[in-house]
Amino acid sequence: MKLRKLTLHNVRKFANKTAVLGPFGDGLTTITAENESGKSTFFGALHALFFYDYGSGRKELKDMQPYSGGAMRISAEIEMGGSPYLIEKMFNLKKAGSSATIKDLRSGAILKQADDAESWITQHILTANNGPFGLLWVRQGAVDVDAGADGVNARRDVMSSVRGQIDAVTGGRRMDAIVQRCKLEFDTISTKQDKPKAGSAWKEAEDRVGLLADEQARLQVLVDTLSQDLALKKKVMARLQSLNAPELRAMRAQAITAAQHHLNETREHARKVQEADKDMQLVQAAERDITREIAQIAQAQHSRETLAAQIIAKTEDVAAAQKAKTEAQKDLDAAQGEIADFEAKRSAQTGLLTQARHTERLSQSHKRLVALADHLTRLAAPKDKLRDAEALLGGTEISKTALERLNDLERRRDIAIETRKVHFARFTLRAQSAAGQINGVDIPNGEARLIDQPLDLLLPGFGAISLQPAAGAGQGIEDPDALQKSLATELGALGVATVKAARQAHDARLAAAQDRQTAQAQIRALAPDGLETLRQEWEALCTALGHPLSDLHPQLAPTDQDTASEQIERDIAALDATLNDLRQTLPALQNALAVAASGLTEAEVLRARLQSDAQDQCRPEGEDDTLATLSQAQSDKRKALAQANATLTELRAIAPDVSAAQATYDRAVQTDTEDIKEINRLERDLARLNGAIHTQSEGAVEERLAEVAGKLERAQARAAQFASHAQSLKLLLSVLEAARADAQDTYFEPVRAELLPLLRQLHAGADFEIDADKLLVETITRNGVTDKVDVLSGGAYEQIAILTRLAFARLFAKHGNHVPIILDDALVHTDDERIGTMFNMLAQIARGQQIIVLSCRTRAFSDLGGQRAFITFSDAGAPSTSI
Amino acid sequence: MRFIHAADFHLGKPFGNYDEDTRAALKAARIEALRATGDLAVSRGADFVVIAGDTFDAEAPPSRLVKRALDAMAAYPALTWVWMPGNHDSLAAVDLWERLGRDKPDNVILATTAEVIDIGAHVAILPAPPAVRSPGYDLTAWMETAQTGDRIRIGLAHGGVTDFGSEDGGLATVPPDRAERSNLDYLALGDWHGQMRIGPRTWYAGTPEADGFKGHRPAGVLLVEIAQAGAVPQVDQVALGQYQWSRIDCAFFAGNDPRESFYAALPAQGRDKALVRFVGSGRLGLSEHALLKAACETVADDFHFFDADLSAIGIAQNEDDLDLIAQAGALRVAAESLLAQTSLEGRTQDDARIAQMALAHLFHLAQEVGS
Incomplete structure (x- = not known):
């Protein structure tokens, strides 16, 4: 197909105007005009002519209406198979007033109208050669292939529809649709990891399998339990039946009765044995009593004889003890007499000793009185000295520090006086008449006076003289008056008149302190315990001896008593030694007497006790008769005992075993009791089992288990069907995509062959790769560097895009399918150097290909060459004006 | 007689996978089968009914x-x-048999011990009730010595x-010639869910009342x-079951609808x-496979239960089918790659099955997406 001319009436800016664009040549046609000249309006209208139904009221058509409204007429003259046709549509945005017409321009005949015309367009233009409308359209910016194409899918759709040859190889839209359907179906039920997808029917089926398997396991447990309960119930019933069998019950009762009877007999025999044993024991006890009585009588007789012998022997012991006691008393009395003699001698010597010691104490008191009188005499001098010193020390103290301060003041006063004399001028007034005055005070005549301050001298008859000390004179010198005043104050405080008096008072005080210390030492030597103690002792001795207190010269009395008292003491000591020796012999003598007395008493007590016992054990009357009677009775009992023992032995020999009989009875009773217990237990078990079985049977667990098993089998089959379906979809997808990839490789080879020489005219030595999915150049390699096309500059990108379309168009043309290429404001980013090369290639390809180029770049595109087309206007179809 | x-009867069987x-x-139908048995007995003048276990x-x-x-x-x-009792409701289910013994009506005789049960003046029933689920030995041995006079001897096991x-x-312990060895006029057996002589x-x-797709004859009583x-x-096999269980195996060949x-x-x-379990086998082209799958979905709601297992149907290599995916290009390459992977050669059955699923899905998507 080739476009020849486009005509618009009342479209967009061409309100109430008819605009014509054309003619379009076989090869390259250029339309250059300024922006807003209406170029794009033409190709928008061409799109509407091919794609929009004439009766449509869609928004895109409304947008094409001028502001004044009204029907739009769009027509295109085309050439197909060497024949010219006119396609014309009147768009009134509704069916009424709209029309579509196909006219054979050669014959002028209208071929189709209305819907038939639309069908003709679809058949001959849109789907011709399995393509849509036989156009490759590159709009401004050269990004999209077609107007309205949006994204990969739209581009693929357009590209797929364009290439009839591609379809034949790759499957085209059918392949796309089938692959999409497969993917959709697969994605609906499966994840990419071939697992059931959440929310899908497959997942639902798998989940149901899981749920049913769980339910089956749960029910299987119940059914197994039911089966066990049934088996157990059968055993319980069988056991109950055997336990409740009348034969068994009768046998048990008979066994108990027989055992009871045997036990009773056995117990009766045992009672007889017990009685025989009791009888024998009674006889045995009586015989033992008689024997014991006979033995007691013999024992009493023997005891009496023994007592008589013991009394005789004890009487002899009493006599011997009496004798020993008498001799001991005699020895003790002799010793005590001797001790009394020596004690009388000692008493006399003690009286003599007391007298001698009184005399000695009186002599000692006299000696002490003399010594005290001497001390008192010697104490008089130090006491006086002490009193005098303390009297002196009691006055005001002038310390060493105070004395030094007085000396300092005195020295500084003297220095100040003398220094002032050196520093200040002096004057001496020797007045002849009246004395002069200073400040109203007379000035001693002839006496030198220092000018140490401003002085106003009034000299009677002369006048006044003002005297001034030299400036700065006297600075740094102390005031002697002030110092004198301080000295006087200090002396007054110390109670002395002069510094010298102060020094003397200080020295006298030091001497008094020395005297006091000496006197105190002397007093301490003579009266270590103090003067008061000495005085009290003196007064006490004077009183005791009758000596006057004031007499400090007593006389000593001579004595020789010391020697006498010592002799007496030696005599008393000798007497005490003798007494001590005698007293030490007394305990032995006293002890011997006590032992002898004790032996006597013991012998007498024993003898009296034996005599008492002998009286108690006097022989009873008729003792011999009693003994004879008892002997006879003893003999009788022994015979009876032998008889009873024989009877008991005989009974025991034939006695049945009570324990065995009891055990037999117990066993019979216990067996029966245990039977009853077991019956009760089994009946309880049976009730429980009946309850459990009833519950499960009413719940129809076996039926439900079989039902769930069937459902599970069905669910598993359904899940398996989904799994198989997913597998088959995956296989189908892989096979389809592999086939399409192979086909695309096959297909792109001729595209590469067409595109490569075109690309290398722009970029020498460049190579490229095509994106099999986008059907566009994906990467370009220049000078060994590979770049993705979408990161290239706008110019390079649009050039590659245009070249790709040109290559497709050349390929189609070789297959006899001429596809017009419309470049609508393309190459806007291409610089002047490249645009020349692009123009060359466009001119080269346009030799066998219709290319229509629209651009606002009037100057740049003026060099493109080719046929030029213009927009013209006419009212009645004839051109009147051109742009 | x-x-x-x-x-x-397997009353209470849960049928969990439905x-x-x-x-x-299905659970309701099993109780109904008990009533249907009673009705049949009355209508055909039967003197009694024996139930050979697993009620x-x-x-x-x-x-x-x-x-x-x-x-x-x-x-x-x-x-x-x-x-x-049977093995499912053996005497180990003591609670059940205790309850039955306590609550049963007078016209019900519980054959819970290996002892002769006289029915009227001419019939003796010789039961062999299992004490546990798997006794592991022949419970019918006692029938050899059981004395029944001139009564008709009917063993029950x-x-x-x-x-x-x-x-x-479980262990099979009943000798096939038990009737002959024990002079039984008839041995009524339970356990096998299909009628069998x-x-x-x-x-x-x-x-x-049938309970599975094992392919037994129509369920009923004798x-x-x-x-x-x-x-x-004289044994008359009477069908009673309300529900018809059918496993339908069908082999397919490519090139035919x-x-x-x-x-x-x-x-x-x-x-x-x-209740139908349809199991396909053989080999079909992708478009044929799609047609069959669609047909299965169409008829499924006609049946009380319908389950189709087409996993055993292999993919036949068919250029036209692959052309419907794509005549050339990557889609065609992908389809051919998957087709190659449906072969068992050098791969596991599971891998081949996954590849088959993927190819069928590609075919399905290609048709949905259109050209």
Whole structure:
């Protein structure tokens, strides 16, 4: 197909105007005009002519209406198979007033109208050669292939529809649709990891399998339990039946009765044995009593004889003890007499000793009185000295520090006086008449006076003289008056008149302190315990001896008593030694007497006790008769005992075993009791089992288990069907995509062959790769560097895009399918150097290909060459004006 | 003397792998079979009915089901039912038999011990009730020495015959010549769900209401007539089942319209009471396969239950079919690749089956998408 001319009436800016664009040549046609000249309006209208139904009221058509409204007429003259046709549509945005017409321009005949015309367009233009409308359209910016194409899918759709040859190889839209359907179906039920997808029917089926398997396991447990309960119930019933069998019950009762009877007999025999044993024991006890009585009588007789012998022997012991006691008393009395003699001698010597010691104490008191009188005499001098010193020390103290301060003041006063004399001028007034005055005070005549301050001298008859000390004179010198005043104050405080008096008072005080210390030492030597103690002792001795207190010269009395008292003491000591020796012999003598007395008493007590016992054990009357009677009775009992023992032995020999009989009875009773217990237990078990079985049977667990098993089998089959379906979809997808990839490789080879020489005219030595999915150049390699096309500059990108379309168009043309290429404001980013090369290639390809180029770049595109087309206007179809 | 020989009612069988409606209908039909047996006995003048085991499908059926069964028998008070346990409802189901013994109507005799049961003055029933589900030994041995005088001796047993087998795959312990060895006039057997003659005096009654696609004869009971002791019994196979279970195997060949064979193989009558499992085999082209599949979907609702298994039908290589997918190009290449993968050569059956599914789906999608 080739476009020849486009005509618009009342479209967009061409309100109430008819605009014509054309003619379009076989090869390259250029339309250059300024922006807003209406170029794009033409190709928008061409799109509407091919794609929009004439009766449509869609928004895109409304947008094409001028502001004044009204029907739009769009027509295109085309050439197909060497024949010219006119396609014309009147768009009134509704069916009424709209029309579509196909006219054979050669014959002028209208071929189709209305819907038939639309069908003709679809058949001959849109789907011709399995393509849509036989156009490759590159709009401004050269990004999209077609107007309205949006994204990969739209581009693929357009590209797929364009290439009839591609379809034949790759499957085209059918392949796309089938692959999409497969993917959709697969994605609906499966994840990419071939697992059931959440929310899908497959997942639902798998989940149901899981749920049913769980339910089956749960029910299987119940059914197994039911089966066990049934088996157990059968055993319980069988056991109950055997336990409740009348034969068994009768046998048990008979066994108990027989055992009871045997036990009773056995117990009766045992009672007889017990009685025989009791009888024998009674006889045995009586015989033992008689024997014991006979033995007691013999024992009493023997005891009496023994007592008589013991009394005789004890009487002899009493006599011997009496004798020993008498001799001991005699020895003790002799010793005590001797001790009394020596004690009388000692008493006399003690009286003599007391007298001698009184005399000695009186002599000692006299000696002490003399010594005290001497001390008192010697104490008089130090006491006086002490009193005098303390009297002196009691006055005001002038310390060493105070004395030094007085000396300092005195020295500084003297220095100040003398220094002032050196520093200040002096004057001496020797007045002849009246004395002069200073400040109203007379000035001693002839006496030198220092000018140490401003002085106003009034000299009677002369006048006044003002005297001034030299400036700065006297600075740094102390005031002697002030110092004198301080000295006087200090002396007054110390109670002395002069510094010298102060020094003397200080020295006298030091001497008094020395005297006091000496006197105190002397007093301490003579009266270590103090003067008061000495005085009290003196007064006490004077009183005791009758000596006057004031007499400090007593006389000593001579004595020789010391020697006498010592002799007496030696005599008393000798007497005490003798007494001590005698007293030490007394305990032995006293002890011997006590032992002898004790032996006597013991012998007498024993003898009296034996005599008492002998009286108690006097022989009873008729003792011999009693003994004879008892002997006879003893003999009788022994015979009876032998008889009873024989009877008991005989009974025991034939006695049945009570324990065995009891055990037999117990066993019979216990067996029966245990039977009853077991019956009760089994009946309880049976009730429980009946309850459990009833519950499960009413719940129809076996039926439900079989039902769930069937459902599970069905669910598993359904899940398996989904799994198989997913597998088959995956296989189908892989096979389809592999086939399409192979086909695309096959297909792109001729595209590469067409595109490569075109690309290398722009970029020498460049190579490229095509994106099999986008059907566009994906990467370009220049000078060994590979770049993705979408990161290239706008110019390079649009050039590659245009070249790709040109290559497709050349390929189609070789297959006899001429596809017009419309470049609508393309190459806007291409610089002047490249645009020349692009123009060359466009001119080269346009030799066998219709290319229509629209651009606002009037100057740049003026060099493109080719046929030029213009927009013209006419009212009645004839051109009147051109742009 | 005339009696009904019935067995294997399997009351309460759940049919879990069928849809809810089918399950309910099949379960109800089994109770109805009990009533139909009673009706038949009355209408054909039978003296009694013997049930050779497996009246219930489970050992502990719910009480309402037991009640319905007893009510069904009680509805024919003049008819005696001799009811023996089977392997499904053996004497191990003590609770069931205890309940039956307690609640049964007077016209029901429970054959729960291996002892002679006298019916009237001329018939002796010799039952061999299984004490457990799989006794593992011949329960009929006692019949050899059982004394019955001059009565007609009818043995009653449940289980497999030793040279034949058992329905559930259990041990087969009944000797095939038990009737002859034990001087039985007739041995009424249960367990096998199809009616079957083992010998002139030995029969399986089968289930009165079919329960599977095993291909048994029409389900029902046996009407047995014995003129006198020692006479050869006359056995009439009476169909009672409401539902017709059919497994239909059909082989297909490419090049023919498969629908013709398919429709011809299906039962023409009583489809609302028919359960059909259709199993296809052979080889069909893709378009033929699609036609057959569509036909299956069309007729499915005619039947009470319809299930078609077409997985065994191979794909026949047919250029026309592949042309319908695509005459050339990638789609054609993909279709040919899948077709090659449907061959079993060098691959597993499952892989070939998946490839077959994929190819059929491609065919289906290609037709849907159009040209």
